[in-house]
Amino acid sequence: MTFIQFALNNVKRNTRAYVSYFLSCMFAVTVFFMYAVVIFHPSIREYEFHNVVQSGIIASQVMIYGFSFIFVLYSTGTFVKSRKKEYGLLTTLGIKKSQLNRLLILENTMIGLAAILAGIAVGALLTKLFLMVFSAILGIGDILPFHLSLRAIGLTIILFFVMFELNTLAVVWTLRTNSIMEVFRGSTKSNRKPTFSWFISVFALAAVLYAYYLAYTADITTIGARMFPILAFIIPGTYFLFTQLSIATTSIFKKNKFFLYRNLNLLTISDLAFKLKENARILFIVTILSAVAFTSSGVLFNLFRSVEAETVRFVPQAVSLISNENANLEDFKKTIENVEAQFQDKFIPYESMLASTIPAEMESNSPNWDTTPIMIYSYSDYQKMMDLKDEEKLRHPKFSEAILLSQDLVNRFTAKVPDSLTIKVGQTNTDLAIHREASPLSSSISTNVQLIVSDKRYEQFIQAADASSVRYNYVMHIPNAFDYATETEDVLNRVNTEIAYADSQADFYLMMRQTMSYLFFFGIFISVLFFLAAGSILYFRMYQDIDKDLKHYYSLYRIGLTSKEMKKIAGKQLALLFFLPFSVAAIHAGFAFKALQNILVSNVLLPSIFVYLLYFAVHFINFIIIRNIYTTKLNKVM
């Protein structure tokens, strides 16, 4: 028998351990490859994403590779651990260290290569399936046609081949440092009593609560700065929550003898304490993966749904056409007529009006407000513009007053307005008392700050201003504007920019929706991948443990535990291992949704609940399947 034959036979005989190891490796490849297929897709690569989004996409890929690495390393670890006895035996039979190393490297390379090929095949299949389901359910149309790029395949093969080889070397290296005796003892000595530290438990809880607090109170001005601290608290917090606090909790249960010795509690709780300790890292990874899945799909689903509301928030008026500096009134009026004619041709209902406005500048001692360009409107024009949208009006400003309008969002980022400002129109300066309000008007190309003054004051300004500097603002209101977005954009695109500057909800809306649907696609895609990963990790874990569990339950069977009781214990433990990370992840995501709510105008509650329910349904089905596999195996013991 040659050495290669020996290695091959070895793989054939240890099927259970190999299958589980192979599947977990394959799975890691599948996830990475699916993502690679999408980001190397021609239409994604050519799409011009915002820089932030672009780096986000790459960051996700790096993250997936990182997680895969940890997962594969972990799988290799358990795989080798479960076979340490065999290595010990080979060593005592006189296999040379170099031969054993060669055996390990050969084995792992074979499994790695097979996993890469199978992973790519499964990944291609699943991507196709995902694209089909995605466009079918959301009706966004064919967002991406199916396409496998060679770059995705190449990258996957190279990166994972390197990963598997590094992994094997790491394993060979750790085996070398262990003495043969340790190798021989294998995985039997793991059953130390679960211990914990109160200090770390309390710290973990505090870290998580603090992160929750940061998310809960975040708003649009602070969320950017808080993002990193939140992650920095929540991730280690969650880790110690599982490694420490979970054991602390079961220890408290154990202290209460009256509870502990009742019926099955003794078995359930003691087992659970061990399972929690052994699986703490797994539970942590699963929680983070699920939390990422919930958060990204929830946030992006909400963003996707809030496009209309956000459009209205950023562009309050359906259409506004502002005459250009050099354009004369005649040309401008012609343009308006033209636009109106086209709207009528397309049967788009609208109401409109023409306002006049004076561009001016403010002066102030406060440097934030000095030389700020503004547009001045008379109160009666303002009134008409509000009437058009059927919106409530602010009270009439006194002669000595002005209302400063700027976008709600801008207000939060800019310095407080001084009580009075100097308005410079033409050559005259006028001091006015200022009240600041959120703007119900779209911003124009020159400024996003408007000033409303009394009609009398406006008259005065008109006199002072250079006659040619007075501008006109043609404002439209379109009921159900979003239904006519494409047509509206079409019409406005034809407006001569020499004459008028057009600003519309349609333009903003279409751009937002385009970006959002790609982002949404990515969000859901990553979520599904991560969620799948989380579920499978749980599955592999169960699969790896099952021999040990079977032995355990056989012991219990012999002293008279009924199969019903066994199923009850196993079911409870499995349920906890499944739903504990799910619940923690759901709470984490809940606070992320709260932060999102603080940023958005539209209500995120219902979409978030929808996302939760969807995940819960999938997770629950997953749980039922795995529980059934598990209990069928248990039944074989009896």
Place this chain on the structure above:
Amino acid sequence: MPILTAANLTKIYGSKRGIHHEALHQFHLSVDKGEFLGIMGPSGSGKTTLLNLLSTIDTPTSGAVTINQTTVTNLTKNKLATFRRKETGFIFQDYNLLETLTVGENIMLPLTLNKWKVKEMTKRLKLVTEQLGIEDITEKRIFEVSGGQLQRAAIARAIIHDPTIIYADEPTGNLDSKASRQVMESLQFLNQEKKTTTIMVTHDPFAASFCGRVIFIKDGRMFNEIHKGDNRQRFFQDILNVQSLLGGNMDDFHSIRFK
């Protein structure tokens, strides 16, 4: 009066490839109340198979086992499990103690399953551990104590609920001679003082010499049966004689098998 009778017990193991193996062939046995019965035989002769059938852990291919007038071979799996936890106690070569529990919790396990009151449980625990001289290790964990102590803990667990019959499969198989003696003396004490019926499989003639009667099996059939007179040394000699008559490898590697 027999407390346990086995009639026509046959066990055929079938493998997936259709190879059948008859481990026990039309076996008859009757055990009296308060008896201490030993079962001996070469490795692979069917001792564990027989004990598993008698103790309801496994079901026979044909034949019947009756314990205390109940034909247990007719009971459902669930009924059997509850029967086992109430009426029987088990001692195994591998101790069959759970690593996740302390020694004391392991011993109390049958009581928690039988829904005893906590006060009663701790009282019982104190009693049996004192009887077996392991009262100091109840708070310890399984991997912290020696094999002899573990086996006595297993005995404590087997008797804590006052079972009708105790079954022991190679209870001294993993122990040195000093620990073996302690364990056998404990079993003998229980049998003599408490009149607990005990059925024990062993390949160790010294352990077997504590029994009142020893049956020998070979290839799944009864081979011989000897009774202890009033001299234990004589009995020990007799056992050795039958063993040499039987031949075969008496050393047994015990392993758990799943069906």
